[in-house]
Amino acid sequence: MPFPLADPPDTAEAERGRKLFAGQSEFLKGVVAMSGLPPADRLEICFAGRSNVGKSSLINALTGTRGLARASNTPGRTQEINFFTQGPDLYLVDLPGYGFANAPLPVVEKWQRLLKQYLSGRPSLRRAFVLIDARHGVKPVDEEILSLLDRSAVTFQCVLTKADKVKEKERDRVLAQVRAALARHPAAYPEMVLTSSEKGDGIATLRSIIAGLA
Ligand SMILES: Nc1nc2c(ncn2[C@@H]2O[C@H](COP(=O)(O)OP(=O)(O)OP(=O)(O)O)[C@@H](O)[C@H]2O)c(=O)[nH]1
Ligand SMILES: [Mg+2]
Numbered sequence: 001m002p003f004p005l006a007d008p009p010d011t012a013e014a015e016r017g018r019k020l021f022a023g024q025s026e027f028l029k030g031v032v033a034m035s036g037l038p039p040a041d042r043l044e045i046c047f048a049g050r051s052n053v054g055k056s057s058l059i060n061a062l063t064g065t066r067g068l069a070r071a072s073n074t075p076g077r078t079q080e081i082n083f084f085t086q087g088p089d090l091y092l093v094d095l096p097g098y099g100f101a102n103a104p105l106p107v108v109e110k111w112q113r114l115l116k117q118y119l120s121g122r123p124s125l126r127r128a129f130v131l132i133d134a135r136h137g138v139k140p141v142d143e144e145i146l147s148l149l150d151r152s153a154v155t156f157q158c159v160l161t162k163a164d165k166v167k168e169k170e171r172d173r174v175l176a177q178v179r180a181a182l183a184r185h186p187a188a189y190p191e192m193v194l195t196s197s198e199k200g201d202g203i204a205t206l207r208s209i210i211a212g213l214a
Contacts, residue, residue: 023087051097
């Protein structure tokens with residue numbers, strides 16, 4: 001079956017992931033234009049997804065630092081491209097959430113342009129993790145980002161979030177829907193990760209996947 005859930009890491013993989021994220025993580029800067037990007041001098045991964053899907057919470061869970069990336073109930077709070085360092089060799093990038101209602105059009109257009117420029121023009125960007133709410137599956141607004149990633153030739157991997165909020169039956173229905181959507185995207189990495197930033201599910205798996213990119 002294409003697009004299975006990633007297996008839990010074996011001991012060696014888990015240890016690599018643990019080691020990578022045992023290092024210090026810090027907020028570096030919020031970027032609003034390409035000219036503000038830090039030098040592309042290390043491995044970089046980014047987190048994309050609809051507003052409120054849990055990007056900032058996931059970065060907090062990965063780094064084990066509660067307040068590092070702001071997590072909030074106010075959709076659209078993260079409007080800049082936020083760079084975090086994880087140890088000396090890795091950037092974690094929190095992208096602005098898309099698809100929230102009531103955003104003024106000029107604002108939306110401005111960061112769509114920035115997002116496009118960033119995704120297609122960042123040589124050190126190794127993989128984009130696209131977060132999808134495990135209760136809701138892939139929405140039309142996600143499709144736009146997935147197509148943009150295809151066009152930008154950035155490999156992306158789907159991370160299902162808020163696993164703690166979904167019952168097994170509903171989850172399986174959503175998994176099937178996401179699999180079908182991913183099958184239409186050539187840039188999709190053929191494994192998904194099911195996570196809960198709240199409960200910690202899938203976090204060790206994701207850490208080991210990221211360590212495997214280094
Ligand atoms: N139950 C549960 N809630 C979560 C989980 N992850 C995030 N949340 C909640 O979902 C809300 C949004 O989380 P954020 O991490 O701020 O989402 P975001 O994608 O960064 O949102 P924007 O910055 O607006 O794009 C917060 O209230 C979080 O506490 C999870 O795994 N389980
Ligand atoms: Mg956020």
